[in-house]
Amino acid sequence: MSELRFTEDHEWLRTEADGSVTVGITAFAQNALGDVVFVQLPELQAYEKGAEAATVESVKAASGVYMPLDGDVLEVNPALQDAPELVNEDPLGEGWFFRFQPSDAAAVGKLLDQDAYDRLIKAQAEA
Amino acid sequence: MTTEHLSKTPLHALHLELGARMVPFAGYDMPVQYPLGVMKEHQHTREQAGLFDVSHMGQIRLTGANATKALETLVPVDIIDLPVGMQRYAMFTNESGGILDDLMVANLGNDELFLVVNAACKDQDLAHLQKHIGDQCTITALFEERALLALQGPAAVTVLTRLAPDVAKMTFMQFNRVSLLGVDCFVSRSGYTGEDGFEISVPAAEAEKLARALLAEPEVQAIGLGARDSLRLEAGLCLYGHDMNTETTPIEASLLWAISKPRRADGARAGGFPGAEQIFAQQQNGVARKRVGLLPRERTPVREGAEIVNEAGETIGSVCSGGFGPTLGGPLAMGYLDTAYVALDTPVWAIVRGKKVQMLVSKMPFVPQRYYRG
Helix, strand or coil: CCCEEECCCCEEEEECCCCCEEEEECHHHHHHHCCEEEEECCCCCEECCCCEEEEEEECCCEEEEECCCCEEEEEECCHHHHCCCHHHHCCCCCCCCEEEEECCHHHHHHCECHHHHHHHHHHHHHC | CCCCCCECCCCHHHHHHCCCEEEEECCEEEEEECCCCHHHHHHHHHHCEEEEECCCCEEEEEECCCHHHHHHCCCCCCCCCCCCCEEEEEEEECCCCCEEEEEEEEEEECCEEEEEECHHHHHHHHHHHHHHHCCCCEEEECCCCEEEEEEECCCHHHHHHHHCHHHHHCCCCEEEEEEECCEEEEEECCCCCCCCEEEEEEEHHHHHHHHHHHHCCCCEEECCHHHHHHHHHHCCCCCECCCECCCCCCCCCCCHHHCCHHHCCCCCCCCCCCCHHHHHHHHHHCCCEEEEEEEECCCCCCCCCCEEECCCCCEEEEEEEEEEECCCCEEEEEEEEEHHHCCCCCEEEEEECCEEEEEEEECCCCCCCCCCCC
């Protein structure tokens, strides 16, 4: 399993052996959202970076999940349909959202690494 | 985000100590949830007992021989025959029949009435009372003086009985002076969750002591505003500013039940409150739109403000409150609909993120109320 990369919108990305990238939201994000009750997952199609690919509904509010890079969505996590609480229980594992093929594979490596992301959430927590 | 301009309830420090996530609400820094989380807080309240800080709400005392008669000129509710030791739901109406606020009115006896109004409306309610009936009774705002706690859930009576055995004899909407931990409190057997429970008005200085004592009981958890909202929504109860406002009348808000029989058009003391003619005309001739319950047929929560359309795609209303019901196990909503569509089980569609989500007009409450009626 390769190391994780992160976006400033609190998504994590993991490059798989076949070059595709799995996306989910971070532990920090699920904690801020509260209990997740529904996830609207993306269609299997191309999305541009920054497009709202998915929506997470918590008991409190709806929040967008944005496409971290240009790419084609290949697969969505079918388990979230009946068990959206997986996003809270295992955000980095069984609570994954979707897998996509990035248009530029090298772009993933330019996102935040674990240290940079930890600094970001520390700064946000103190803000 | 600065929170310096926000008011604090007497339990503010306790909320922080309990690890609450605080949010601005009606000018107060309030706990939206504790570490337990909204879902579990909701379920805990339905299964055992939850303690809510509702001290942001406004408590007002009216005193004087004419207080009941005076208050009747502002609400479509029977106050004159409200028995001593009973509480009643009411609303302030304006000259067009719109709702200025909803409130609880209790008769303390000895020409004394006790009102609980919404936090966001309390200053204007006080001004409204002073303007219209200030010369007929003494109006005392207890905003800083008293805190308000709600203990809700099936175990609430067991818990409160440990502090005051007599509260077990109270039935739904009864109101009493009760000594708790040696402190004089006003206790009503009511609340806003659909469960059995109590609301406790306590002097501000003693509120934390009482809250800590209640939280020390094994059945009790602190519950935030998040679960308060999902609980009241499941119970089909209106939230002022969302499900009713100055633009909606009690008839449109489906609150005809709250207009007391003696104050209706054919009653012994018909009318005599602001907007009576408009409200009676609506009762007789019908209204163009009404508040109804709505059950989405997908798992997508449908939120406040969502447009509602018919099969042809024409706008027929909008959602006023919506979310997820942890006890119901699915999404639920209330909305205002063109009256052609308000029959039970009528299919309508909400527009959520550009997509149509089918909903059925549903009866309320969504989850059965479990008030203790003796």
